[in-house]
Amino acid sequence: MELSGGHILVQCLKDEGVEFVFGYPGGAVLHIYDAIFHQDDVKHILVRHEQAAAHAADGYARATGKPGVVLVTSGPGATNAVTGIATAYMDSIPMVILSGQVPSPVIGSDAFQEVDTVGITRPCVKHNFLVKDVHQLAETIKKAFYIATSGRPGPVLVDIPKDITDPNIKVPYKYPKKVSLRSYNPVVHGHKGQIKRAIEVLLSAQRPIIYSGGGVVLGEGHKELIELTRLLGYPITQTLMGLGAYPAPDKQNLGMLGMHGTYEANMAMHESDVILAVGARFDDRVTGKLAEFCPYAKIIHIDVDPSSISKTVRVDIPIVGEVKYVLTQMIELIEDGKEKPSKTALASWWQLIDSWRAVNCLDYDRTSGFIKPQFVIEQLYEATQGNAFVTSDVGQHQMYAAQYYSFDKPRRWINSGGLGTMGFGLPAAIGVKLAHPDADVACVTGEASIQMCIQELSTALQYNTPVKIINLNNRYMGMVRQWQEFSYQSRYSQSYMDTLPEFVKLAEAYGHVGMRIEKPEDVRPALQEAFALKDRTVFLDFMTDRTENVYPMIEAGKGHHDMKLRVAPGTPMDRELS
């Protein structure tokens, strides 16, 4: 079969099983768009800004585990996508970005809409390619998908000069079934000797804890994680990116750790003597002050990326491999072995943990008369029976969603953790809804974040992706204001806007339903009404308490045991451990 580059590209996507391409046209990709016009297997979703193309593809990828695909033109198309690409990169999301480039002969001449896309994106992609010969196009696309989805996933960009997709140049097409790269062989199984050592340490622990992260979600290791955790009877805590991989309501679960983690999770980390880290990367929002991080613990770390191991925190037993396989290996060894965890040590460890739990660190004032943002999230959970896919933007609302929507399944909690990109939530929700048209999809956002990609309300109408936008409108950049309250004596420099749009009218202008909710008693009915409108995008503008802060909080430069709590705790906090 002889095809032109444009048709080859579209055929590659079909052969790769791609459902959706999120994109925006322009000069350098017109040949490709013409090829798209000639078929309808691969559906093109026309966004309103290229950043949103990447976020929507990202949301689709997080919700399905399949790579998200983005198509943008050269120059401004590519630069607009960079924020979205960097967002995916920081959270290790599989994505393939196809960018148009000026024709090969004029590359380097400052041609119209020329930027060095490969150069600009190099630090925020797993890999990138510039296609120099149409004969190599199909193989390059295959490599891009392979690299994006294997090992530690990540975005891969393929830059395609316009002459490569010239409709008049046709070459034989064959999509490779497999590719291999001599320089790239990600590890799958863990080293047996290391796993044995790890199990010895794990089983002899007095105060063990499992600390799991996004790697469990990315690597589909949740079943194995649950099995191992139950087998051991140890407490478990998750990072922001790991929520849902272990069911939140489970009694062994201590919830999230880190800056806005629970009191019990952070205290248990601090006092632990053995930590099993599973697909988590010891991010600074998790560790707090490194010098005070888990002073008594031996650390076992499972990660597919060797560079995540001993990067910030020195690890005692590294295990390179995919969580799913390494955990299976561990479970088998433990089940076959004679050694079992110490029941007495565990009993007193759980006793201590329960005393931290008794602090009830996520409790909040339920009688203030204001709409508390936490309450809205709890009601959102009720209205959706905990089954919704929840995307979020960045700020206080993101933390409330993480803390109060008890995620019990993986891939339901979709947020930008590593880059913390405001503007992520709405386009991501559109991507999720396309992937799961029958599921409830909510975008938890704030009045500042939502305005960063609000134009996507138009995309939501065009493709009929009825998501519910939960705007926790505190009339502040709440997260910024909170830091200014704590660290800058409440000098609220530029953390509020004097003018906000009327979101209800704005939603209506885009063809959607808008609701403004001002009283606590209206929260529940509003949510019920909104979710009953199955085929409409609804913008719920909740006027929340302006002064609410996210607790607990570990302030910058503090350790895990040094948390700021909402209510002064009783004795458990002061308790000393030898």
Place this chain on the structure above:
Amino acid sequence: MRHIISILIENESGALSRVAGLFSARGYNIESLTVAPTEDPSLSRMTLVTRGNDNIIEQITKQLNKLIDVVRLIDLADAPHIERELMLVKIKTTMETREEVKRMTDIFRGQIIDVTPTSYVVEMTGHSSKLDAFIRGLAEDSVIEVVRSGTTGISRGEKGLHL
């Protein structure tokens, strides 16, 4: 500690900038970097001299290995090895100083490869510290220009870095 990292990397355009970009983005230092194609034209060999404590060197090698284009690498400083650098020095000469420069060059086993009535060009290879010593031995105002290749190296014994 000083480390010499020797890298086999795909001979692709952009491969060098991936390595250089990694060092600048992560704040690692590069003392010197040499690169040239190998006997297999699809591969380049890079030799990179860097400094850092064990943790930093561990991260550097892991991050380099993570680059898709990097096929294999070793830290030469881990085992017995030989390192060499090439230097070309242009030296101002007068009738009175010519003999002394010639004698110095012989002592350091260099060669004079260009001669004019007022200058020599000396070629010298060796450990970087030997090249430093030669420069220090010359009269300060006599050096017109120094060109150095940066260190390259190879491990001792029959084991080699190849595919």
